[in-house]
Amino acid sequence: MKYGKLGALGAAAVLVLSACSGSATTPPAASSGSGASSAPVSSAPASSGGAVTPGAWCVGGTVKIGTELPMSGGETANGVPTENGVELLVAEVNAAGGVAGCKLATNVQDDALNGVHDPQTGAKNMQTLVADASVIGVVGPFNSGVAEAEIPISNGAGLLMCSPANTANAVTQPPDGDQYRSAHPDKISYIRTATPDSIQGPSAADYLYKDLGKTSVYIIDDTETFGVGVGDSFEAEFKKLGGTVVKRDSAPKSTTDYTPLFTAAAAMNPQGVYLAGTTPTGMGLALKQGRTVSGMETIPFVGPDGVADLGPGGTQGATITIAGAAAANVYGTVGAAHDLASGSTFVADYTAKFGGAPGAYSAAAFACAQIIVSSLTKAAATATDLASAREGVRANAVNSTNTFDTALGTLSFDKYGDNTKPFISFYKTDMTLNGGKGDWTFVKQESFTDPNAP
Amino acid sequence: MTVNLPRFARPLGIGAVALIVEYLLLGTQQFANALTLGAIYALIALGYTMVYGIVELINFAHGDVFMVGSFLAMWIMTTIFGLTGPVTNLLNLVGLLAIVMLATMVGMGLIGMFIERVAYRPLRHAPRLAPLITAIGVSFILQNIIATAFGPSPVNFPQIVPADKFALMGGKIAYLNLFIVIMAVVLMIALQLFVGRTRLGRAMRSTAQDREAAELMGVDINQTIAITFFIAAALAGAGGMVQGLYAGSIKFDLGFFVGLKAFTAAVLGGIGNTTGAAIGGFVIAFVEVYATVIGYTQWSEVAVFTVLILVLVFRPSGLLGQQLGERA
Numbered sequence: 001m002k003y004g005k006l007g008a009l010g011a012a013a014v015l016v017l018s019a020c021s022g023s024a025t026t027p028p029a030a031s032s033g034s035g036a037s038s039a040p041v042s043s044a045p046a047s048s049g050g051a052v053t054p055g056a057w058c059v060g061g062t063v064k065i066g067t068e069l070p071m072s073g074g075e076t077a078n079g080v081p082t083e084n085g086v087e088l089l090v091a092e093v094n095a096a097g098g099v100a101g102c103k104l105a106t107n108v109q110d111d112a113l114n115g116v117h118d119p120q121t122g123a124k125n126m127q128t129l130v131a132d133a134s135v136i137g138v139v140g141p142f143n144s145g146v147a148e149a150e151i152p153i154s155n156g157a158g159l160l161m162c163s164p165a166n167t168a169n170a171v172t173q174p175p176d177g178d179q180y181r182s183a184h185p186d187k188i189s190y191i192r193t194a195t196p197d198s199i200q201g202p203s204a205a206d207y208l209y210k211d212l213g214k215t216s217v218y219i220i221d222d223t224e225t226f227g228v229g230v231g232d233s234f235e236a237e238f239k240k241l242g243g244t245v246v247k248r249d250s251a252p253k254s255t256t257d258y259t260p261l262f263t264a265a266a267a268m269n270p271q272g273v274y275l276a277g278t279t280p281t282g283m284g285l286a287l288k289q290g291r292t293v294s295g296m297e298t299i300p301f302v303g304p305d306g307v308a309d310l311g312p313g314g315t316q317g318a319t320i321t322i323a324g325a326a327a328a329n330v331y332g333t334v335g336a337a338h339d340l341a342s343g344s345t346f347v348a349d350y351t352a353k354f355g356g357a358p359g360a361y362s363a364a365a366f367a368c369a370q371i372i373v374s375s376l377t378k379a380a381a382t383a384t385d386l387a388s389a390r391e392g393v394r395a396n397a398v399n400s401t402n403t404f405d406t407a408l409g410t411l412s413f414d415k416y417g418d419n420t421k422p423f424i425s426f427y428k429t430d431m432t433l434n435g436g437k438g439d440w441t442f443v444k445q446e447s448f449t450d451p452n453a454p
Numbered sequence: 455m456t457v458n459l460p461r462f463a464r465p466l467g468i469g470a471v472a473l474i475v476e477y478l479l480l481g482t483q484q485f486a487n488a489l490t491l492g493a494i495y496a497l498i499a500l501g502y503t504m505v506y507g508i509v510e511l512i513n514f515a516h517g518d519v520f521m522v523g524s525f526l527a528m529w530i531m532t533t534i535f536g537l538t539g540p541v542t543n544l545l546n547l548v549g550l551l552a553i554v555m556l557a558t559m560v561g562m563g564l565i566g567m568f569i570e571r572v573a574y575r576p577l578r579h580a581p582r583l584a585p586l587i588t589a590i591g592v593s594f595i596l597q598n599i600i601a602t603a604f605g606p607s608p609v610n611f612p613q614i615v616p617a618d619k620f621a622l623m624g625g626k627i628a629y630l631n632l633f634i635v636i637m638a639v640v641l642m643i644a645l646q647l648f649v650g651r652t653r654l655g656r657a658m659r660s661t662a663q664d665r666e667a668a669e670l671m672g673v674d675i676n677q678t679i680a681i682t683f684f685i686a687a688a689l690a691g692a693g694g695m696v697q698g699l700y701a702g703s704i705k706f707d708l709g710f711f712v713g714l715k716a717f718t719a720a721v722l723g724g725i726g727n728t729t730g731a732a733i734g735g736f737v738i739a740f741v742e743v744y745a746t747v748i749g750y751t752q753w754s755e756v757a758v759f760t761v762l763i764l765v766l767v768f769r770p771s772g773l774l775g776q777q778l779g780e781r782a
Contacts, residue, residue, distance in 0.1 A: 072606065073605065073606035073607045074606065074607035074608060075607075076607065112606075114601070114606050114706075114707060115601075115605070115606025115607050115705075223752060247749070249746075249749070249751050250751060250752045251751050251752070252752065254711045254755075255751075256697075256701060256708060256711060256712055257487075257491055257700070257701065259487050259490075259700075260484055260487045260488070260491075260742075260743045260746040260747065261746055261751060263483050263484055263487055264484065264746060264747050264749075267483075280607075284608065284703075285608065285701065285702075285703060288701075288702050288703060289701065289702065292617055292628070292702075294483075294619065294626045316605065316607055317607040317608075321610070322608055322610070322703055324610065324702075
């Protein structure tokens with residue numbers, strides 16, 4: 001197919017273009033106090049007024065936290081509020097004098113290609129971040145498929161990644177996880193605060209079966225790492241509970257018409273639908289078109305965090321914006337705690353700085369940045385140059401005996417880099433909110449135990 | 455005016471047999487879905503086949519012309535008419551659909567003529583590969599213009615046709631599906647009449663057969679080719695509008711996959727043959743929906759191209775293509 005090849009060639013050209021435009025470094029504007037009343041990190045040094053002289057590792061007085069998230073197009077509702085969480089912490093730390101006298105900045109990378117997250121773009125961004133010697137740790141990525149492309153690079157270079165949102169089991173757990181860190185199996189470079197899909201999928205199945213009382217379901221996935229993984233674990237649990245999976249379909253993101261799929265599924269009278277995937281990779285359109293099929297108009301649709309983006313109707317790229325009225329009676333799980341650590345002023349600070357409610361993973365990104373800052377604080381004592389500071393951050397963050405006080409509470413990570421205190425929060429849509437444009441409302445949160453905890 | 459029966463009988467026969475087989479395989483509901491999808495593919499495939507027939511150019515920008523058509527229709531509806539939701543008054547609805555469709559088709563026709571004038575006409579006597587590459591360039595230009603103007607995320611298309619359905623032979627059919635199929639059939643019949651019965655149509659056919667001889671007989675070649683591009687882009691515009699109404703949201707890269715399938719439909723039907731393109735569009739849609747029905751959605755594209763390969767192995771010039779060697 002001539003066109004296919006040439007199309008790919010053109011896509012590569014676009015990739016280069018968008019990567020150029022996405023690699024701009026944006027130093028945070030707020031260097032002076034922006035109303036940061038709370039102590040940003042409990043382990044931050046008690047510096048008063050930034051009188052501390054930074055060590056030799058702090059070249060030029062500033063080090064950077066990299067962010068690697070999908071920031072544009074259909075992913076705006078995912079990436080931008082998450083990145084804001086990092087910017088908030090950086091501003092607060094700088095207002096308190098920096099880390100051991102060293103100011104923080106960010107190196108912002110966007111892995112959205114043509115408005116949808118893209119693993120190749122992510123890999124390229126990770127190489128950019130590795131090459132920027134002043135980056136001492138990275139917050140991101142957002143999507144598990146992107147993480148799979150990036151972890152081998154960060155592992156080879158010994159640069160810490162902390163993902164606020166990745167949930168696929170394969171990212172950390174054997175056998176796939178071992179392959180991604182095969183360059184340095186003993187020096188893992190990746191941790192995540194989000195709850196793995198081995199918990200997220202089953203908890204959605206429990207919710208649909210027990211709380212909503214539905215005994216049959218239709219599952220459609222987007223063929224990606226995350227979608228297939230969460231769909232599989234949902235399916236296994238739903239069957240274990242005694243429910244019936246009437247049909248399971250896989251539709252790639254290039255699908256332009258979901259009507260035949262839902263027509264075929266509706267003939268089997270499912271009582272619910274599980275959208276295993278993300279809104280930008282087709283689940284938004286699947287929801288919108290699926291609702292028009294007879295028998296699908298009012299049954300509950302349940303989705304993982306790729307669908308439950310918590311973006312109110314009207315936000316660019318948000319599920320409720322795309323689906324419109326079809327977003328009524330939609331439920332979603334998010335792999336993070338809804339209730340933050342007691343005493344955290346995160347929500348108030350975020351709203352004051354950015355003028356809107358945080359996104360689903362803003363607090364987790366803030367926590368990731370807190371972990372990087374806390375690790376840097378420990379590493380600062382012995383670091384002699386940027387390379388040893390970077391290695392010190394990695395070693396402290398992945399050490400399973402360390403604990404971190406963050407906005408999400410006290411966190412620690414197991415030998416694979418998974419959060420030892422996983423949470424799932426449940427949300428549903430309410431189309432009467434937000435002036436009739438709809439929004440997500442919190443239902444409940446549940447805590448689980450990490451099977452790999454030390 | 456006599457109708458050449460044998461010439462019409464074969465495509466009609468193939469079409470009728472294909473429809474009956476597909477109805478039996480799919481059942482009413484999925485048959486309606488496939489027919490709707492096929493109507494959209496057919497409208498685009500006609501443009502590929504007409505342009506190829508007259509200038510032997512595979513116009514790879516045509517899928518993106520279709521995409522631009524859906525954005526133009528969306529812009530007309532939201533910005534000029536301020537439409538956001540269903541229009542319940544039947545008379546208003548029909549009037550609005552007619553006006554929006556006419557405006558979209560004329561607007562897209564002019565855009566099609568413009569593209570031909572600036573991108574293809576200067577290269578008409580260049581080696582064949584040159585206009586092909588230009589077409590791919592135009593495709594990217596159109597995509598990037600739309601992505602810049604409307605953003606790369608999906609854009610909502612106003613659902614002005616109410617989602618009501620009527621019962622028919624054990625299925626529930628939305629009025630929108632009915633509208634799309636009827637509209638596509640009307641446009642296709644109008645095209646056949648235009649090409650077969652009018653002076654301009656005769657000029658198009660003669661240009662396709664032998665450009666130089668037609669020129670010697672007094673046919674204005676530039677005008678004829680421009681009109682061909684106008685009609686092709688207008689049909690794609692109509693297709694873009696109904697795609698928006700049907701899917702409810704449109705995206706700047708929509709034209710790539712839909713265009714690829716419509717191109718396949720044109721080749722399947724016999725490129726250069728308008729009836730073949732229409733039948734090809736429906737065949738592709740049926741194969742795709744059938745793959746979904748039997749549970750192989752992931753393989754639907756494989757199925758589509760397998761059918762294409764099989765047809766080309768046994769009939770290298772497509773279902774209705776004439777075996778005329780190099781030149782059709």
